[in-house]
Structures are given as C-alpha cells and as structure tokens.
Amino acid sequence: MKKISIMNQKGGVGKSMLASQFAFYCALKLNLHVLFVDLDQQGNSTKVLRSSGLAKQSAKTAGQLIYNGGTIPEKDEFLIVGADPLLAHLESEGKASYNKFIKNFYLTLNEIKENYDVCIFDTSPTPDVRAVCALALSDYAISPIELNQEALDGVQALYKDIEKVQAINPELNFLGLLPNRVVSNPFQKENLRDLVLAYGKILLKGSDGKAVCIPSRSAISEAQAQGRPVWTGDKSTAEKVWREIRRVFEALAQAMCLESRAVEIIKEE
Template identity: 25%
Template sequence: MRRIAFINEKGGTCKTTLAVNTAAWLARERDLRVLLVDLDTQGHAGKALGLDVRTLPRNVFHLLTDDAVRLRDVVYPSAVSGLDVLPSYKEMADFPLAVAGDARRAHRLADRLEAAREAGYDAVVFDSPPSMGLTTRNILVAATEVVVPVALTYLALDGCAEVADTVRQVG
C-alpha cells in the first residue's frame, strides 16, 4: 500500500491542494481505493471535499487517541468514487499532549492505519500541518513516500533542506 505524505513546515506551500488532488487523481485516473488523511487542525482537506468538519462527531484525533475508535468510525466518503476522507479539526492541536505518556507516540498513526490495508485501500495520502512537531513525525513514520512542495526562493529552499534532514532522521 502506497503511503504518500505532503509535508513542509512552512504554510502556504500547497500541501493541501496537492494532497487532495493527488488523492482524487489516484482514485479517478488510476482506479485505486484511496484514503486521504488530513492531520492539519484547519481541516481543509476534508473541507475541500465537501465535509463540514466542524460538525463531525469524530475525526483523526479520536482515532489516534482512543483505541476504542475504529477506522470505519471516522472515515467519510467523498464525491469522488474510490476516495474516502479521514478528516481533522482543531482537536489535533491537543494530540501531542494526549499521547505524551505513550512510548510509541511517534508511531500512533502508523499503528492505527494498519486497518487501512485490511479495509482494502490501495493508497493513503497524508495532508500535514505546517510544523515539524509530533504530528508530522507520525506522518513521516507512517509514510513510504514524501513530497515537499517548495517555492523557489532562498528561504524556502533552506527550509526544504531542514525538512530533508528531518526525513533522514526519521528514516
């Protein structure tokens, strides 16, 4: 199962746009069963696919912090055939604190997404927050491929080098 992460600690680099459109393309053009996992507190990946993330009873935070919550409890279909969404919202800001005592806190996402393989997904696409905290570390542990969208400016390229160092540390 492919697991593609779009990461950059800088905001405004089109991570969400690329994640949503890549997931939709894989579902539509490659006829794959795709799970788009939003891990940004803004919830824009879910919003981009028509979900009102503010009113959903559960989201990715609940999956990552409550072992009683199953993947099927927090996955929502999109209008794109073959594309499901695991949405996020503001609760994700509390994720580092909620799992602080867990020795496998950097592996929570990878561990909980084993159910995606069992559910028959061919690919998982991750939209990440604009930071290099515990949430992004979880994404890097869970991902098999990393895409770093970056503008061609000096500071943006310098930031990309920092991201590359982090990816090497996790890998």
C-alpha cells in the same frame, strides 16, 4: 496500501492543494481506492474533498484516531478521515506520548490496509507529533516548495527532519522536492537554478529524467476553492492547466509504482 506524506515545515506552500488534487487523480484517473487523512487542523483538504461530493467522510477524525486509537467504521472507495481541533493539542501531551500515538495510528491503518490502494497524509506545517506519525508510517514523502529565498534556506532543515524519521522508519522513501506556484520571471528562474545546483538530486523527476513543477495558475486556486479536480471546469482552461501539471501526478504515481485499476481489470479479462 501504499502511504505517502505531503509535507513541509512551512505553511502556505501548497501541501493541501497537492494532497487533495493527487487524491482526485488517484481516485478518478487511476480508479484506485483512496484513503485520505487530514492532519492539518485547518482542515483545508477536508473541505475541498468533502465539498466535491466525490468522497465520503468518516465519522472518525484524525485527532481521535491518533489520541485514542480505534477503528474506522466506514468502507468506501474514496474515504476522508477529516481534520479536527484535537490535532492542534496533541503536541501538548509531550514527546513521551509519541510512541503511543504512533502505535494507535498504526493499528488503525493496519486494520484496513487491504481496503485501499493508497493512503495520502496531508501533514501539519510544523514538525510536530502529527508529522512524525505520518512519516513514521509512510512509504513515501514529497515536499512542495516555493521558489523564494526563505523556502530555499529551509531545505536543509527539512531534509534533516526526513533523515531523523528515517531512523525510525528506514522504509521511508523521500521522493524529493516539488517546486510549486512557479512563474516565469527572472527572480524565480534564478532561484530555480540555485535549487537545481544545490539539490538537483532530490527534485521530483518525470519519466524523462527532468524535474517537474507546478506552475502558478489561477485555475488551480479556483478548482480548490470550488472543491473539484483541476481538470474539470471551463473546458479550454482546464485542458491547458491539466496538460501543464499532469506530469507531476504521473511522476508521483510512477515513483510510488501505482498502477491503474482499469489496467488490472483488462489483465484479468
């Protein structure tokens, strides 16, 4: 089971959108068995995936599993471990509890690792114990970022947080920054140029070596609000938006060496 954290220190940058839509992509386009863990107490991803009717929600919640450990009783091809209010209180236990929480979470996930191809963590918007738990157990991390000055100023701090966790988990591979809600105006074009100049080496890139990004499209927000994959809905709009953003999901899958189960079936036959 390959594990990826969708992370950033800031809220409102599109973590939940990227996490939930990438989960849809892995489950429906690649036919993979997906475990989704929502570590943001707001539970936006939990709501989107649950309302889609495409995933089953576990009776166990993320906060319970981190705090107490235990077993995930369900086995499903697309399973959600949902957010809960306990997540917001874990940090109050203090840093002395970090090792216990990480161990609890590790043992739970290790027990079911053979059941899933990929595990996706939607992390909290603060660098607290939830983010540490996810990154300490992840193989990969990706960080969506908006093209405003505040976000650009925070890149250095974000990268330092990644390096701190890599001291605990040297296997963590940071796949890079992913510009989100990109619009074609002079202000954002200038910020994108600045981002490429300063951090071009750590931008997520497609198979052609060019950086990928997610455009600002109302159809993406509508898909999230309606709890469905972005490529569904009004056919003409969905097809257009999907053409624009599929490179992002393909780049992520390629970076994680994820291969469609459909391909595996063909090989076996």
